[in-house]
Amino acid sequence: MEQSYFEVLRPGINSTFQDKGRFGVQYMGLAPGGAMDYQSYLLSNVLLNNDKNTGAIEFAYQGPLIKLVKGKTKVAITGNVFFKIYSQKGEINGEPYRTYDLNEGDQLDILATKASVYGYLSIEGGFKLDKFCGSVSSQPRAFIGPNGGKKIELKDKILIFKNSTNKENKIIRNIKFEEKKIFRVLPGPQFHYFSTASKKQFFSTPYLITKQTDRMGMRVIGKSLENLVNSNIPSEGIIKGAIQVPGDGNPIILLSDHPTTGGYPKVGSIISSDYDDLIQQNSNKKIYFQLVTLEAAEQEFLLYVEKIKKKITNIEKI
Amino acid sequence: MIKKITNISDQGIICDFGEEVNKDINKKVISLFNYLKEKSNKDEIKGIYNIIPSYNKLVIHFDLEKNNSHKIKEIISCIDLKKLNITQSGKTWTIPICYDDEFALDLENLTKSLKLSKEEIIKTHLDTEFYVYMIGFMPGHPYMGDLDKKLFTSRLQSPRVEVPIGSVAIAEKFCIIYPYLSPGGWNIIGRTSVKLFDTKNFTNPCLFSPGDTIKFKKVNKSELK
Numbered sequence: 001m002e003q004s005y006f007e008v009l010r011p012g013i014n015s016t017f018q019d020k021g022r023f024g025v026q027y028m029g030l031a032p033g034g035a036m037d038y039q040s041y042l043l044s045n046v047l048l049n050n051d052k053n054t055g056a057i058e059f060a061y062q063g064p065l066i067k068l069v070k071g072k073t074k075v076a077i078t079g080n081v082f083f084k085i086y087s088q089k090g091e092i093n094g095e096p097y098r099t100y101d102l103n104e105g106d107q108l109d110i111l112a113t114k115a116s117v118y119g120y121l122s123i124e125g126g127f128k129l130d131k132f133c134g135s136v137s138s139q140p141r142a143f144i145g146p147n148g149g150k151k152i153e154l155k156d157k158i159l160i161f162k163n164s165t166n167k168e169n170k171i172i173r174n175i176k177f178e179e180k181k182i183f184r185v186l187p188g189p190q191f192h193y194f195s196t197a198s199k200k201q202f203f204s205t206p207y208l209i210t211k212q213t214d215r216m217g218m219r220v221i222g223k224s225l226e227n228l229v230n231s232n233i234p235s236e237g238i239i240k241g242a243i244q245v246p247g248d249g250n251p252i253i254l255l256s257d258h259p260t261t262g263g264y265p266k267v268g269s270i271i272s273s274d275y276d277d278l279i280q281q282n283s284n285k286k287i288y289f290q291l292v293t294l295e296a297a298e299q300e301f302l303l304y305v306e307k308i309k310k311k312i313t314n315i316e317k318i
Numbered sequence: 319m320i321k322k323i324t325n326i327s328d329q330g331i332i333c334d335f336g337e338e339v340n341k342d343i344n345k346k347v348i349s350l351f352n353y354l355k356e357k358s359n360k361d362e363i364k365g366i367y368n369i370i371p372s373y374n375k376l377v378i379h380f381d382l383e384k385n386n387s388h389k390i391k392e393i394i395s396c397i398d399l400k401k402l403n404i405t406q407s408g409k410t411w412t413i414p415i416c417y418d419d420e421f422a423l424d425l426e427n428l429t430k431s432l433k434l435s436k437e438e439i440i441k442t443h444l445d446t447e448f449y450v451y452m453i454g455f456m457p458g459h460p461y462m463g464d465l466d467k468k469l470f471t472s473r474l475q476s477p478r479v480e481v482p483i484g485s486v487a488i489a490e491k492f493c494i495i496y497p498y499l500s501p502g503g504w505n506i507i508g509r510t511s512v513k514l515f516d517t518k519n520f521t522n523p524c525l526f527s528p529g530d531t532i533k534f535k536k537v538n539k540s541e542l543k
Contacts, residue, residue, distance in 0.1 A: 024369075237372055
């Protein structure tokens with residue numbers, strides 16, 4: 001059988017392959033990586049009955065325009081995404097959180113994410129990709145991932161693992177995209193380094209998300225944090241969501257492709273249940289931080305897991 | 319030995335071995351790392367994403383759906399650290415380095431600030447048996463120590479936007495090698511051609527491990543592969 005594949009007619013701004021990421025490798029200096037918005041990523045695979053760790057295309061702001069040159073496949077797009085499908089029957093406006101069949105010659109045009117940053121494209125059975133340390137996640141800076149870790153580029157051929165034979169399509173109805181402004185925080189290992197007055201401001205005044213934000217980190221600007229102890233520490237391990245504060249007092253929230261260790265003090269960490277929503281916030285948006293207890297954060301995580309399960313239960317046949 | 323264990327997130331804890339940076343403390347961190355890694359590999363501790371050793375801290379990142387910080391803290395507090403195998407047999411490496419001016423971008427300036435000749439700096443560096451404290455920041459990036467006191471220096475006032483791959487650099491009592499093109503603020507004293515992280519090596523992509531011993535060997539430019 002001939003190899004089925006897509007050709008990239010427009011790569012989009014920051015399109016990479018991502019899955020759950022790499023585990024058990026951070027001691028080698030390798031960041032976990034993985035889909036920024038795990039929930040949206042997961043649902044794109046579940047809609048297609050894929051294994052939970054099947055690589056998807058993650059895009060930011062503007063996604064790719066791809067043409068199915070050979071084969072037949074089924075796709076699902078998740079996130080708050082505006083996209084179109086061009087086929088012989090004409091043009092349709094796509095809905096995220098439902099599956100579509102694509103036939104040879106069809107084009108999928110992911111135009112934009114709406115009031116958000118990241119979206120996901122999965123196909124039934126997955127793309128044909130090489131794994132490194134158990135994952136297809138791309139880290140362009142370290143040349144790690146399929147195709148030497150490069151971002152998806154114009155004229156790339158993206159291979160399809162197997163053609164779709166399944167006629168059924170599925171949908172999750174009533175997905176709500178709620179406005180979120182408050183992000184909850186647990187104290188970090190150097191919480192006590194910072195003055196009480198500046199922490200009070202940190203947890204009560206707005207912070208602006210700057211354009212210096214990518215898969216590695218999110219820089220926010222607001223009232224600066226006053227360090228009373230030392231603005232450098234011996235480097236120590238970092239996990240995503242950590243809020244580090246360099247000497248200038250302006251916080252940087254470390255995201256999925258963060259350096260594995262870092263020598264700046266950390267005032268706190270975004271709680272796990274709020275991470276997916278945080279990374280979906282556009283630059284120039286104002287957000288607030290709220291200090292919570294470990295018990296509250298753990299409780300919120302359970303609710304987050306329950307919410308995902310409920311969405312999965314709500315998958316319907318069309 | 320562990321001063322305290324605290325949460326750094328709802329899915330992460332940090333074991334704090336104190337503020338000092340020395341080999342003895344680091345060896346304890348590594349022994350606990352090795353012990354927990356093995357337990358995690360055998361699935362005797364569930365849901366571990368990553369365990370990250372550093373100079374004097376050990377961070378554990380876990381999946382809150384499968385485990386929680388109370389349970390993991392309890393497991394660690396029940397471990398008798400004295401009984402863990404501390405005599406890790408780290409590997410010994412000889413790494414080629416070229417100190418030519420075109421690579422040793424900060425050597426000239428260091429002769430002024432350290433009040434030593436180039437030859438003295440190079441000899442002191444070559445005489446040092448380095449210990450790998452940790453791998454971090456970028457894939458394969460080693461943090462090694464301890465430099466001779468004569469070479470203690472602070473970082474550059476303003477970091478370089480781009481440091482060439484393979485640059486060997488020093489700051490405070492440490493020495494590093496940059497495995498990738500990246501920004502950096504350390505004082506560059508030479509260049510090596512050794513590949514620190516090899517994505518084609520699936521089983522063991524990272525050349526060095528914490529606890530390894532490294533000696534540098536001076537070579538000519540032509541001997542750098």
